[in-house]
Amino acid sequence: MFLDRIRIGSRIFAGFFVLVVMLVGLSALSSTYLLGFGSHADRIAKSTGLVGLANDYALRLERLSNQVLLFAQTVDPLDRDGIATIREAAEQSGATLVAELRMNGDTQRADALESLSADYIATLEPLVLRAENLSAASETMLLGANQLGKSAARLEDFITKRNPAIAEKFDDKLATANLSAIVNSLQFSILRTPESLDAARAQTSALTDLQEEIKSSFDGLTRNDKKLFSYAIRDNDLLKQGANQLEASIAGFRQSMDAFKSAVREVQTITQNIRSDAMANQIALVDAAHSQSENSALTNIVVAAIGVLVAVALALGIAMSILRPLKRVNGDMTRLSENDTNIALSDIQRRDEFGAMSRTVAIFRE
Numbered sequence: 001m002f003l004d005r006i007r008i009g010s011r012i013f014a015g016f017f018v019l020v021v022m023l024v025g026l027s028a029l030s031s032t033y034l035l036g037f038g039s040h041a042d043r044i045a046k047s048t049g050l051v052g053l054a055n056d057y058a059l060r061l062e063r064l065s066n067q068v069l070l071f072a073q074t075v076d077p078l079d080r081d082g083i084a085t086i087r088e089a090a091e092q093s094g095a096t097l098v099a100e101l102r103m104n105g106d107t108q109r110a111d112a113l114e115s116l117s118a119d120y121i122a123t124l125e126p127l128v129l130r131a132e133n134l135s136a137a138s139e140t141m142l143l144g145a146n147q148l149g150k151s152a153a154r155l156e157d158f159i160t161k162r163n164p165a166i167a168e169k170f171d172d173k174l175a176t177a178n179l180s181a182i183v184n185s186l187q188f189s190i191l192r193t194p195e196s197l198d199a200a201r202a203q204t205s206a207l208t209d210l211q212e213e214i215k216s217s218f219d220g221l222t223r224n225d226k227k228l229f230s231y232a233i234r235d236n237d238l239l240k241q242g243a244n245q246l247e248a249s250i251a252g253f254r255q256s257m258d259a260f261k262s263a264v265r266e267v268q269t270i271t272q273n274i275r276s277d278a279m280a281n282q283i284a285l286v287d288a289a290h291s292q293s294e295n296s297a298l299t300n301i302v303v304a305a306i307g308v309l310v311a312v313a314l315a316l317g318i319a320m321s322i323l324r325p326l327k328r329v330n331g332d333m334t335r336l337s338e339n340d341t342n343i344a345l346s347d348i349q350r351r352d353e354f355g356a357m358s359r360t361v362a363i364f365r366e
Helices: 008-074 077-103 107-122 124-162 164-191 194-217 223-337 353-365
Strands: none
Touching: 008 077, 008 124, 008 223, 077 107, 077 124, 077 223, 107 124, 107 223, 124 164, 124 223, 164 194, 164 223, 194 223, 223 353
16 A cells, blocks of 8 residues: 555654645635635725715705805805805815725716816806895995985975975875885895886886976076986986896896806716715625625635545544554564464565564564
8 A cells, every 4th residue: 555655754744734734725715705805895995985075075065055045145244255165175075086086997977077066166256246246236226215315305395495386296296206216126126026126117217207397397496406306316316227237136146046056966966976876886895795705604614624524534544544554563463472473464565664563573473
């Protein structure tokens, strides 16, 4: 047999060497699986980070949009400063998201997001300016209403003193027309509807006609007298100017608001797609890692079982290759000690330690 030619120490060493090789191989296999898990974990972490960045950017955009709408309502300088602060944070968050997309190799979507974000930011300043124009137009109307109230009172006082007959004819009409023009103009500045605009224009036009009618009723007006009419007409024209300015500002504001909302929707859409794809990729990676974990566990179990069987077979083989010849040599030596020289010495041809022992017994037998 082959093992008869190998020394006992070499057999034992070979057995241990095979066991060590098997353990190293099993460890290497486990390490390979662990590296695979590490790769999955790294990609899952990147997907999680991308989801977090997309959520952060979407949140900052929402805050910026809300701040812009708040400023459009209040036109408060503090709210204007808040837009600048939130805008800076949103731009930084968007730049971080774009950089992460580029790092992940998604250059196309990074370019698209960068372009849409720039378009979105570009719509902010016109919208803010249009909101400020709304406030300026409303202030013009408020100024006109305030001045008209004063100039109308001076004109009514002049008419009463100058010509009681004309005063009796027009005082009530003029007071009513002045009040209607002021009230309807201020209502338009608040309601900002087409109906309120038509009402304001109708009342200011009626007041102009009445002012001209009263002016033409007087003869021999001095320069200072004419100024009273001019001031009242001027202040009424200021109401008209404010209404026209507010109408234009409302149209411009709506146009800017439509562009702003469109840009917001586009950025929100691409951000939502980035977030959804990252979450889907994250779920797929988790499932893949779970599947690989199950497969790896099964493979390790199979490899370990085979290793155990090989180790047991190897141990039994080495043990039997030692115990059987040892039993025979021991039996031969026992019979020789009892003066029985009829010994077969079947192991005398072996080249290991048992062969040497059998040859020694043969010498004693002779």
